[in-house]
Amino acid sequence: MxxxxxxxxxxxxxxxxxxxxxxxxxxxxxxxxxxxxxxxxxxxxxxxxxxxxxxxxxxxxxxxxxxxxxxxxxxxxxxxxxxxxxxxxxxxxxxxxxxxxxxxxxxxxxxxxxxxxxxxxQNPGTMAAVIGMEDEVVEEICAEAADQVGKEVIAANYNCPGQLVISGDLEAVEQAVSLAKDRGCRLAKVLPVSGAFHSxxxxxxxxxxxxxxxxxxxxxxxxxxxxxxxxxxxxxxxxxxxxxxxxxxxxxxxxxxxxxxxxxxxxxxxxxxxxxxxxxxxxxxxxxxxxxxxx
Structure with missing residues (x-):
C-alpha cells in the first residue's frame, strides 16, 4: 500500500x-x-x-x-x-x-x-486538446496532418485515457484538429498557449x-x-x-x-x-x- x-x-x-x-x-x-x-x-x-x-x-x-x-x-x-x-x-x-x-x-x-x-x-507553434479518442487514433491523425502540411504535429501530453494534447506548428495543429473533428472526437480545440511545448x-x-x-x-x-x-x-x-x-x-x-x-x-x-x-x-x-x- x-x-x-x-x-x-x-x-x-x-x-x-x-x-x-x-x-x-x-x-x-x-x-x-x-x-x-x-x-x-x-x-x-x-x-x-x-x-x-x-x-x-x-x-x-x-x-x-x-x-x-x-x-x-x-x-x-x-x-x-x-x-x-x-x-x-x-x-x-x-x-x-x-x-x-x-x-x-x-x-x-x-x-x-x-x-x-x-x-x-522563435519557433511559433501551438497546442490543442483532443478528447474522446484512442491514443493510437490521435497519433495516426497527427502523422497524417504532418504529412499533409509538411510540418510537425505530435501527441505531446498523454493526460489520461481519451484526453491528449497535441503540439506543433500552428498550421499542422489546426489540420489535426480538423481531421479529429471529421473522425468524431468529442472535442478538439486549440489552446491559448505561448508555444508548442514538448515538441x-x-x-x-x-x-x-x-x-x-x-x-x-x-x-x-x-x-x-x-x-x-x-x-x-x-x-x-x-x-x-x-x-x-x-x-x-x-x-x-x-x-x-x-x-x-x-x-x-x-x-x-x-x-x-x-x-x-x-x-x-x-x-x-x-x-x-x-x-x-x-x-
Whole structure:
C-alpha cells in the first residue's frame, strides 16, 4: 500500500495562488520571500495580485507553480513512496524527493520558463486538446496532418485515457484538429498557449538549458521519481538529468506514469500544488485508488 505524491504543471495557476498559505504559514512565507530574493523579481506580487496576463506568461507561470507546490510540500508531514510531476512539476517532485536543492531547482525553473517562452516566439507553434479518442487514433491523425502540411504535429501530453494534447506548428495543429473533428472526437480545440511545448519546436530551450542541467547537482532521491520522458521510475542522478532535458522535446507520458505507479503498488495519490487537475486525471485513469490533495 504505497503513497504517490504528484505535482502539477503549467495551467494550474490562478491569481491569488498561495496567498492564504503565505498569511497563515511561516515556513511557506519564508520560502516565498527567499524565492523573491533569489530570482530578484517580485514573484509574490505576481502570484497574489496578478494581473492574470502577467501570471500567464510562461517565464512567470513556471516559477510560480513550482514555488507554490514546493512551499506547500515543505509545510506538510509527507512520506512519499514515489513521486512524479507533470512537465514543470517534475522539478517540484525532484525537490520533494531530496534529489535537487530548492534554490537550484528554482533558478533552473525560472530559466526554463524564460527559454520556453522565447522558443515559442522563435519557433511559433501551438497546442490543442483532443478528447474522446484512442491514443493510437490521435497519433495516426497527427502523422497524417504532418504529412499533409509538411510540418510537425505530435501527441505531446498523454493526460489520461481519451484526453491528449497535441503540439506543433500552428498550421499542422489546426489540420489535426480538423481531421479529429471529421473522425468524431468529442472535442478538439486549440489552446491559448505561448508555444508548442514538448515538441521539436522547443529545441532552442533544450540548447539553452543543456549545459545548466548537465551541471545541476543531483543527489540520489529518497524515493523513486517517475519520469515524464520514460514513465518509468529512477533513482539514478545521471538518468534524472537526462530525463529532464529530453522532456523538453518529447511527450509527457502521464497516463503511462500513473499506470506504472499503480502497478508498482501505489494505492493513494496525493496532489500538492495549485488546483486539482492531477486529481481529476488520476480519477479518469485508475479506479481502485484513494485520491487527495493539498492546494
Amino acid at each position: 504505497s503513497t504517490a505524491y504528484l505535482f502539477p504543471g503549467q495551467g494550474s495557476q490562478s491569481v491569488g495562488m498561495g496567498k492564504d498559505h503565505y498569511d497563515s504559514n511561516t515556513r511557506f512565507a519564508e520560502l516565498v520571500d527567499l524565492a523573491n530574493e533569489i530570482l530578484d523579481i517580485d514573484l509574490k506580487s505576481i502570484m497574489f495580485e496578478g494581473p492574470e496576463e502577467t501570471l500567464k506568461q510562461t517565464e512567470f507561470t513556471q516559477p510560480a507553480i513550482f514555488l507554490h507546490s514546493v512551499g506547500l510540500y515543505k509545510t506538510i508531514d509527507a512520506a512519499p513512496d514515489m513521486v512524479a510531476g507533470h512537465s514543470l512539476g517534475e522539478f517540484s517532485a525532484l525537490v520533494a524527493s531530496g534529489a535537487v536543492a530548492f534554490e537550484d531547482a528554482l533558478n533552473i525553473v525560472r530559466k526554463r520558463g524564460r527559454l520556453m517562452q522565447q522558443a515559442g516566439e 521539436s519546436l522547443m529545441q532552442p530551450a533544450y540548447d539553452g538549458l543543456k549545459q545548466e542541467l548537465e551541471e545541476l547537482e543531483v543527489q540520489k532521491p529518497e524515493c523513486p521519481i517517475y519520469s515524464n520522458y520514460t514513465a518509468q521510475p529512477t533513482t539514478e542522478p545521471e538518468q534524472i538529468r537526462s530525463n529532464l532535458l529530453n522532456q523538453l522535446l518529447n511527450p509527457v507520458r502521464w497516463t503511462q506514469t500513473l499506470q506504472n505507479m499503480h502497478d508498482d503498488g501505489a494505492k493513494t495519490f496525493i496532489e500538492v500544488g495549485p488546483g486539482k487537475v492531477l486529481q481529476g486525471l488520476v480519477k479518469r485513469t485508475l479506479s481502485d485508488v484513494e485520491i487527495d490533495g493539498y492546494q
